[in-house]
Amino acid sequence: MVKHTHGTKRIRGKVKWFDPAKGFGFVVADEGGPDILLHANVLRNFGQSSVADRAAIEIDVQETERGVQAVEIHTIEPPEVEGPAGLADLEDIDPEVIRAAPLEPARVKWFDKAKGFGFANTFGSDEDVFIHIEVLRRSGMADLQPGEALAIRVINGKRGRMATEVCAWEAAVKRSG
Numbered sequence: 233m234v235k236h237t238h239g240t241k242r243i244r245g246k247v248k249w250f251d252p253a254k255g256f257g258f259v260v261a262d263e264g265g266p267d268i269l270l271h272a273n274v275l276r277n278f279g280q281s282s283v284a285d286r287a288a289i290e291i292d293v294q295e296t297e298r299g300v301q302a303v304e305i306h307t308i309e310p311p312e313v314e315g316p317a318g319l320a321d322l323e324d325i326d327p328e329v330i331r332a333a334p335l336e337p338a339r340v341k342w343f344d345k346a347k348g349f350g351f352a353n354t355f356g357s358d359e360d361v362f363i364h365i366e367v368l369r370r371s372g373m374a375d376l377q378p379g380e381a382l383a384i385r386v387i388n389g390k391r392g393r394m395a396t397e398v399c400a401w402e403a404a405v406k407r408s409g
Contacts (some may be wrong), residue, residue, distance in 0.1 A: 240292040240303055243268075246311075247287045250275070252375050259289055259302060268293050269301040278305035279402025282375040284368075286311035310372035330396045333385040337401065343368075343376035350376060352384060352395065361386050362394040371398040 243261045245268065250257025255272040268291070275283060283289070288309040291302040336354045338361065343350025348365040361384060368376065376382070381401035386393050 240294045242290065242292050242306070244288065244290050247283050247285055247289055249285050250283045250374065252282045252377075257283070259291065261293075266300055269299060271301065274302050274305060278308070279381075279400035280308070280373060281377045281380055282373050283308055284311050284372050284374045287372045308372045310370050330385070330387060333387050333396060335383040335397075335399070336386055338382045338384045340376045340378055340380040340382060342378050345375045352376075352382060354384070354386060359393055362389075362392065363398060364394070367395050368398055373398060373400075 243263065245259045245261040247270070248258040248260050248267060250270060252272065257270045258267040259270050260267060270283075270289075270291075272281070274291075275281065288307075288311070290306040290308075292304040292306070293300050294303045338352040338354045340363075341351040341353055341360065343363065345365065350363050351360040352363055353359070354361060363376070363384070368374065376398075383399050383401055384395040385397040387396055388394075
């Protein structure tokens with residue numbers, strides 16, 4: 233753990249769980265200790281409305297009267313994929329084509345976590361881009377909200393345009409900046 237000024241410490245850990253409907257979740261520090269509260273506002277300040285369970289996360293934490301709480305997120309890395317990579321729509325596509333696709337600005341049209349998919353529109357195009365929940369999980373997110381700003385890698389798949397990576401707009405801007 234690295235100590236910082238103003239009573240905060242930077243830690244690395246894993247997301248235990250996060251529920252966007254409740255507006256909070258918890259992180260477990262790699263070094264152990266009590267669960268760390270992760271509030272939806274802190275996640276929103278990072279530019280995301282959700283985060284996948286077991287995602288690696290680097291945060292600044294602060295001790296409060298109610299326990300340890302995250303006050304700022306620095307990085308979120310997707311959880312390690314368990315089992316086969318199995319998204320059939322991507323199996324026949326050259327991995328180099330997927331990696332070469334640029335990040336494009338987009339807005340969520342709708343996403344239904346229970347159905348496991350949704351759609352977004354890239355800037356300047358009315359054409360829908362399919363987003364599968366497995367792509368979302370691999371990108372470190374668990375859910376999307378209508379109107380949410382994203383950056384997505386898009387390829388032309390068997391059934392039309394589909395996202396191969398999704399990230400919060402703010403995180404994409406930080407990556408390229």
